[in-house]
Amino acid sequence: MHGETNWTLRPGRFEDVEPMAELRAEAMRPDLERLGRYDEHRVRRRLREGFSPAHTSVIELDGAFAGCVTVRPYEDGDGLYLEHFYLAAETRGRGLGTAVLRALLGRADAAGAPVRLVVLRGSAARRLYEREGFTFESEDPVDVTLVRTPSPRAAGR
Numbered sequence: 001m002h003g004e005t006n007w008t009l010r011p012g013r014f015e016d017v018e019p020m021a022e023l024r025a026e027a028m029r030p031d032l033e034r035l036g037r038y039d040e041h042r043v044r045r046r047l048r049e050g051f052s053p054a055h056t057s058v059i060e061l062d063g064a065f066a067g068c069v070t071v072r073p074y075e076d077g078d079g080l081y082l083e084h085f086y087l088a089a090e091t092r093g094r095g096l097g098t099a100v101l102r103a104l105l106g107r108a109d110a111a112g113a114p115v116r117l118v119v120l121r122g123s124a125a126r127r128l129y130e131r132e133g134f135t136f137e138s139e140d141p142v143d144v145t146l147v148r149t150p151s152p153r154a155a156g157r
Contacts, residue, residue, distance in 0.1 A: 007066065007096060009103070012056030020056075020068045020084065021047045027086040031120040035142055047084060056084065059100055066091045071104055071115075079114035085125075101132055109151045118143045 012020075021044040032038035052072060059067035067087035074081045082104065087097055108115045116137065119126045121144055134146035 005099075007059060007061045007099065009057040009069075009100070010060060012051075012053045012058055012068065012070075014051075014053060016053075016056070016058055016068070017048055017051050019065055020051070020058075020086070023068065023086045023088060024084065026089065028120070031123045034122060035120060037142060050084075059087065059096070061091055061096065066096065067100075069100060069104065071108075074114075074116055079116060080108055082115055082117040085117075097128055098132070101128065105132060105148065105151070108148075112150050114150060115148045116145060118145050120144075 024047045025040065025043045028043055029038055032043065050070075052070065055072040056068060056070045058065060059069065065088070068084055069082065069086075070084040071080050071082050073079075085097075085101070105115065115134075117129065117134070119129065121139065121142060126144065126146070129146050129148075132148065133151065134148040137145040137147045139145065
């Protein structure tokens with residue numbers, strides 16, 4: 001099935017931290033191993049230490065946990081920072097990530113806010129982000145920062 005429709009976003013709760021940390025470890029492992037950076041404890045700890053229920057949503061598909069995403073104000077106050085966007089393996093490749101991302105970007109566009117994110121170098125996820133209007137901002141040996149300015153269509157609403 002392509003273009004999942006039975007999904008919702010619900011506010012994150014503290015009890016979501018462990019399922020989210022496990023999902024992050026599973027989702028990031030191939031890319032981190034490819035980059036020689038996988039550490040099974042660090043990959044989970046980074047999510048736990050940065051967890052913010054106020055900015056995190058759990059993605060549910062047909063009422064079941066299917067992923068997570070965090071959207072917080074960017075550190076300099078100029079826009080939003082999208083992070084911890086992970087989908088359960090069995091839901092990938094079916095349009096769910098695109099649908100969720102488009103909904104989040106629609107909100108950002110309505111607020112006139114640019115969105116930034118960091119993706120691992122060589123990650124297949126970069127193609128999704130670029131399809132949705134993200135462009136290169138900077139990179140280092142491990143990470144690539146992408147940015148998306150608000151859609152001009154949103155400004156005319």
